[in-house]
Amino acid sequence: MNYFDKLPTITYANNLVKNIMSRSRLSDSIKSNQTAFYPYTMDAGDRIDILSNLYYENPGYTWLIWLTNDIIDPYFDLTLNDDDFNDHITSKYGSYDLAARKIKVYRNNWYDNIDVSITPTQFNSLANGTQKYYEPILNNVLNVARYVRKRHDDIIATNKIQSIAISSVTGTFKVGEEVKTNGTNYAFVTHVSNTALTVQHITGTLSGTITGQESGATATVGAITTILQPISAVDAPFWSPVTFLEYEQDLNEAKKVIKLLDIRYTSQAVNDLKRTMSAR
Numbered sequence: 001m002n003y004f005d006k007l008p009t010i011t012y013a014n015n016l017v018k019n020i021m022s023r024s025r026l027s028d029s030i031k032s033n034q035t036a037f038y039p040y041t042m043d044a045g046d047r048i049d050i051l052s053n054l055y056y057e058n059p060g061y062t063w064l065i066w067l068t069n070d071i072i073d074p075y076f077d078l079t080l081n082d083d084d085f086n087d088h089i090t091s092k093y094g095s096y097d098l099a100a101r102k103i104k105v106y107r108n109n110w111y112d113n114i115d116v117s118i119t120p121t122q123f124n125s126l127a128n129g130t131q132k133y134y135e136p137i138l139n140n141v142l143n144v145a146r147y148v149r150k151r152h153d154d155i156i157a158t159n160k161i162q163s164i165a166i167s168s169v170t171g172t173f174k175v176g177e178e179v180k181t182n183g184t185n186y187a188f189v190t191h192v193s194n195t196a197l198t199v200q201h202i203t204g205t206l207s208g209t210i211t212g213q214e215s216g217a218t219a220t221v222g223a224i225t226t227i228l229q230p231i232s233a234v235d236a237p238f239w240s241p242v243t244f245l246e247y248e249q250d251l252n253e254a255k256k257v258i259k260l261l262d263i264r265y266t267s268q269a270v271n272d273l274k275r276t277m278s279a280r
Helices: 048-056 059-068 082-093 096-101 120-124 244-254 263-278
Strands: 009-012 015-018 037-041 103-108 134-138 144-149 161-170 178-182 185-192 196-203 209-212 218-228 239-243 257-261
Touching: 048 059, 048 263, 059 257, 059 263, 082 096, 082 244, 096 239, 096 244, 103 244, 120 144, 239 244, 257 263
Parallel strands: none
Antiparallel strands: 009 015, 037 257, 103 239, 134 144, 161 196, 161 218, 178 185, 178 209, 185 196, 209 218
16 A cells, blocks of 8 residues: 555645645554554564565555654664664764763663672661662562662763863863863863863863863863762762763664554554545
């Protein structure tokens, strides 16, 4: 079935054309029926037209897969293969390396410690305020046998924001770039003036001479003022930075899982499409 055949015809510049801005959706009766859908995980190289042909025995039902998954952009709303993903990262962030370095947010890192447990004695010895990151595991007589990390995907915008007085400046620092003393002491710029930088996503302590990794600018670090510190030094081991590359990888991975409408409902979906389009 050709989706575009069902688009309404309008007059544009004295010509009869299909109104490609028209949109349809699955009816509420279908969307509310959870048994009408099947999960499907796309493999590398999967194409929607081939999937349509395999499942619906008709390559013309690509539109139905798009509607089922609320897909507007058939390219970026679906998972990208490795080559396309790398091109997307380079285009969006300037380079793959920059995306891998720049930090987007901080996330509770329970997933890195999923197989780690501590004893009740160790739990009772934890620093004040950090017991909240653990939950008990009971034995068969309902006594606490051990503690494991709570599975909470909490997000915090940044670990710390500081204002850094600078002097002996050469060049011009760039908002968004990484500034560092060395590989273990670095941060990312949010504001630039002639005498100070505001930075966030801070690892280690900036001191001595800092260098902008994109601008090449340098400066001597003076007084440092902490403006905000959502993640304290005690809490820091329970949080990890998420780079823009990791964020994009997670998004791309999530797009692999789509839904397929049960073949028994295709006729109803076609009728819904005809009805909504003809009503425009």
